[in-house]
Amino acid sequence: GFGEPSMKIVSIVVVRVPHEETETERPLFLSAVYDVASFGFFERGAIKETCNFAARNIPPKVTIGDREVVNHEGYNVHCTRWGDGLAVVLVADEEYPSRVAFGCAANVREKFLAKYPKDTWQMLGRNGGAPIKDCPKEIQFTDELTTLLTQFKDPANADALTRTNMKLEASKDIMARTMQDVMARGENIDHLVAKSEDLSAASKAMFKASKRMNRRCCVIQ
Numbered sequence: 001g002f003g004e005p006s007m008k009i010v011s012i013v014v015v016r017v018p019h020e021e022t023e024t025e026r027p028l029f030l031s032a033v034y035d036v037a038s039f040g041f042f043e044r045g046a047i048k049e050t051c052n053f054a055a056r057n058i059p060p061k062v063t064i065g066d067r068e069v070v071n072h073e074g075y076n077v078h079c080t081r082w083g084d085g086l087a088v089v090l091v092a093d094e095e096y097p098s099r100v101a102f103g104c105a106a107n108v109r110e111k112f113l114a115k116y117p118k119d120t121w122q123m124l125g126r127n128g129g130a131p132i133k134d135c136p137k138e139i140q141f142t143d144e145l146t147t148l149l150t151q152f153k154d155p156a157n158a159d160a161l162t163r164t165n166m167k168l169e170a171s172k173d174i175m176a177r178t179m180q181d182v183m184a185r186g187e188n189i190d191h192l193v194a195k196s197e198d199l200s201a202a203s204k205a206m207f208k209a210s211k212r213m214n215r216r217c218c219v220i221q
Helices: 044-057 098-115 142-151 155-165 189-195 201-214
Strands: 009-016 028-034 067-072 075-081 086-093 174-178
Touching: 009 044, 009 098, 009 142, 028 044, 028 142, 044 067, 044 086, 044 189, 044 201, 067 098, 075 098, 086 098, 098 142, 098 155, 098 174, 189 201
Parallel strands: 067 174
Antiparallel strands: 009 028, 009 086, 067 075, 075 086
């Protein structure tokens, strides 16, 4: 795991998900924030990489309209994907209530679309030219994400916030899966790790070592 749980949100990423993944068309991070201050200095890079790995690989495998929680080595990756191509991925520890996490994700989407209607981000980098990089300069949303992360840091306060702002659907609508469940048929996590551009060589080596020790399929430390 990544240290002692204390009910925290580790990252929020707004992702544009392609209808079909190709070599040139992969999930694009439109905006991302991380709260890794509670981790040791040398852990922080690996934590962010793991959040990015999850945010890149999980949204394409979530059915449009579904809310999924994917447990990933002691952390819960909350992902919601919508029909316009937007997804919000929120990584929190296992203590953090999923209902509140999805309330936060709905807030993120609402504020993002208010500032950036879909015609401002759907075609970014799709008109030829140089490949677009994550968190493109056209999208300036980190301040808003940081504010939401701070507001939702304490689930008790956040729960009141979400109750007044919106009607939350019941928790039974949330699907819980493991990283292994998420993998497409014939695609395993070793292959995803090997080809991932979000993980450094050190993180990949750590993944292999921990896999040998644990003989489990979804450990990324």
